[in-house]
Amino acid sequence: MASVEFKNVSKSFNAFKAVSDVSLDIGDGEFVCLLGPSGCGKTTSLRMMAGLETPTSGQILIGGKEVTHLHPKDRNIAMVFQDYALYPHMNLADNMAYPLKVRGEPVQKRHARAREVADVLKIGHLMDRLPSQISGGQQQRTSLARALVYPAQVYLFDEPLSNLDAKLRLEARGFLNHLQRDMGMTAVYVTHDQAEAMALATRIAVMDQGKIVQYASPIEIYRRPATTFVANFVGNPPMNLVEVECEQGEGQLLLKGEGLTMQGLPMTDAIGKALATSGKKLTLGVRPEHLAIAAAGASNTVTAPLFANENMGPESLVTLDRGENARITARIFTDDHLNVDKVVTLSFLAEHVHLFDGTGKRIPVAGE
Amino acid sequence: MKLTLPAYVGRIAFSALAALIGAIFALPLIWFIFAPFNARAELGLAIPDPWTLSNFATVFGNSYAVQALWNSFIQATGGVILVGAAATLAAYALSRSSVPGKGAVTYTLLLFSSVVSGSAAMVPIFLIVSAMGIMDTHIAVILTFAGGLLPTAMFILRDFIDSIPKSYEESAMVAGASPVQAFFDVALPVIRPGIVVVVVWAFVNIWGSFLIPFILLRSSDNMPASVAIYSFYSEAGTPIVTLLAAYALIYSLPVVALYLFVSWKFGFRFFGGIKA
Numbered sequence: 263m264a265s266v267e268f269k270n271v272s273k274s275f276n277a278f279k280a281v282s283d284v285s286l287d288i289g290d291g292e293f294v295c296l297l298g299p300s301g302c303g304k305t306t307s308l309r310m311m312a313g314l315e316t317p318t319s320g321q322i323l324i325g326g327k328e329v330t331h332l333h334p335k336d337r338n339i340a341m342v343f344q345d346y347a348l349y350p351h352m353n354l355a356d357n358m359a360y361p362l363k364v365r366g367e368p369v370q371k372r373h374a375r376a377r378e379v380a381d382v383l384k385i386g387h388l389m390d391r392l393p394s395q396i397s398g399g400q401q402q403r404t405s406l407a408r409a410l411v412y413p414a415q416v417y418l419f420d421e422p423l424s425n426l427d428a429k430l431r432l433e434a435r436g437f438l439n440h441l442q443r444d445m446g447m448t449a450v451y452v453t454h455d456q457a458e459a460m461a462l463a464t465r466i467a468v469m470d471q472g473k474i475v476q477y478a479s480p481i482e483i484y485r486r487p488a489t490t491f492v493a494n495f496v497g498n499p500p501m502n503l504v505e506v507e508c509e510q511g512e513g514q515l516l517l518k519g520e521g522l523t524m525q526g527l528p529m530t531d532a533i534g535k536a537l538a539t540s541g542k543k544l545t546l547g548v549r550p551e552h553l554a555i556a557a558a559g560a561s562n563t564v565t566a567p568l569f570a571n572e573n574m575g576p577e578s579l580v581t582l583d584r585g586e587n588a589r590i591t592a593r594i595f596t597d598d599h600l601n602v603d604k605v606v607t608l609s610f611l612a613e614h615v616h617l618f619d620g621t622g623k624r625i626p627v628a629g630e
Numbered sequence: 631m632k633l634t635l636p637a638y639v640g641r642i643a644f645s646a647l648a649a650l651i652g653a654i655f656a657l658p659l660i661w662f663i664f665a666p667f668n669a670r671a672e673l674g675l676a677i678p679d680p681w682t683l684s685n686f687a688t689v690f691g692n693s694y695a696v697q698a699l700w701n702s703f704i705q706a707t708g709g710v711i712l713v714g715a716a717a718t719l720a721a722y723a724l725s726r727s728s729v730p731g732k733g734a735v736t737y738t739l740l741l742f743s744s745v746v747s748g749s750a751a752m753v754p755i756f757l758i759v760s761a762m763g764i765m766d767t768h769i770a771v772i773l774t775f776a777g778g779l780l781p782t783a784m785f786i787l788r789d790f791i792d793s794i795p796k797s798y799e800e801s802a803m804v805a806g807a808s809p810v811q812a813f814f815d816v817a818l819p820v821i822r823p824g825i826v827v828v829v830v831w832a833f834v835n836i837w838g839s840f841l842i843p844f845i846l847l848r849s850s851d852n853m854p855a856s857v858a859i860y861s862f863y864s865e866a867g868t869p870i871v872t873l874l875a876a877y878a879l880i881y882s883l884p885v886v887a888l889y890l891f892v893s894w895k896f897g898f899r900f901f902g903g904i905k906a
Contacts, residue, residue, distance in 0.1 A: 312804050313803075314800050314803075333808075334803040335804075335806045339804060341801065343800070344797075347797035347801035349802075349819070349820070351819040351820065360807075363815075364802075364806045364807040365806055405801075412806075
């Protein structure tokens, strides 16, 4: 196992800047997820770690050793591809044993090792099959097994679960989490699925337009998103973001938006500074799970016509219509959603509120 | 289902027409199978009476004609090996490497390929081959065909390789394979169906070609079957139908055999990647 380090790495494809000036520090034994929408540069970053792309500028270090221009075969890494890349003409045993074959292991030894790993992944009985003769989930595990047969310094995953159906994906996700706890491997995992990143990562690097927007632990990213982009990307459904106007009261802040009022947010220096630069307009963020159907006389409320009321079993999603791009969704864990009217009032607590300035950057609230 | 009268008549008329067209195409083929076994074969269709192998005996007695079949085999096989190997490597490079202007290279070659082995370039080819001092050799024929067929072969193969995900070789290299190992262990087996198509296509092309060997070869010892078939014409230029039919049948057998072999072994199916 080894650490991975990016020093001011950039990568351009002709005029398109896929990755721009990314610095990233991945500790030994960490499981880091690169999370972002498609085209944000996360896969390009991973491919540069693997040596499948060469950075336009910057340095990449694995285990403290510079590998920026090293061929993939000389990096001692393992990678699981999105399309699995199983060799169609080899049976599973030969597929899994291939990394050992190129390392010059004798055939019996490498097949024995492949069998060992395959048994752990519960595909040991399929060793004679061709990749086209097994299911998608089994193909995924075969490609994982091929990455695990040899001791690599770093394990790279390029959206390995995105071709699986929902149930298999959860199962595979749990297994990967178990594997990481078991092996303590250094892993870099690319995904656009925030739930996968939250579940697996020790740290998440949220990427947007070739840059890392926030690099922190999952809980930090969930609790203190650095920008509205991160706030909007992490969480399911994503955080509600509402344009509000601020008025300063006595040591506290008064927020007003369409159908929304909030008071009792303690005034801080940071908020004062933001108000000075962005004017009175800020963005208020509240996660759906922090909204509730308001009881009579509640403060901090938002009122709007009901748009949708979706029952999911343990919870339900109540969505209010404040215009096309300004809907507010609440996750309700009680039976309150059964009694909602055509116009609904939701309430929230001041301690659950996020504030962002005019450029979308987080403003630290009191106590941070 | 009950048919109305016009529909009924229409169907009969359609079937009759289809049968007629089918017969027109079938007749020469039937002649092609019957005539070689008929000692008195003419251009008309006739069932051999009696069936005989005497035509074949005469053909095999003609040492020039037999040698020509062997020459055809040498030239076609040599050409196929050269085209197959060179087209595979070139197409792989054109598909996978990031050579600037590689698209232009492919299309320019493709444009000129029809010229190279076509009759328009016969004079320059003759002069070049002559200057190289390889006139009247198998090598001259093989090289000329390779030059003519390569661009199209490269084009077909490049298209095929483009459709194969790069991640096969990438995963091999990440797993520790050198680019050469990745090519031979992973890429080559995956693109083999495409190579087979090119090989069959090139073989048929060279086997059936007349003009190039006719011009580049002198001695009867080197002539392929496509040229030697003219030895079954009388001095006056009229074909000796019996021998011509027997020789034509023998001449076409290797191509038929190649098709059957490939279709049995590879099924002419591309198995490409795994479904995602």
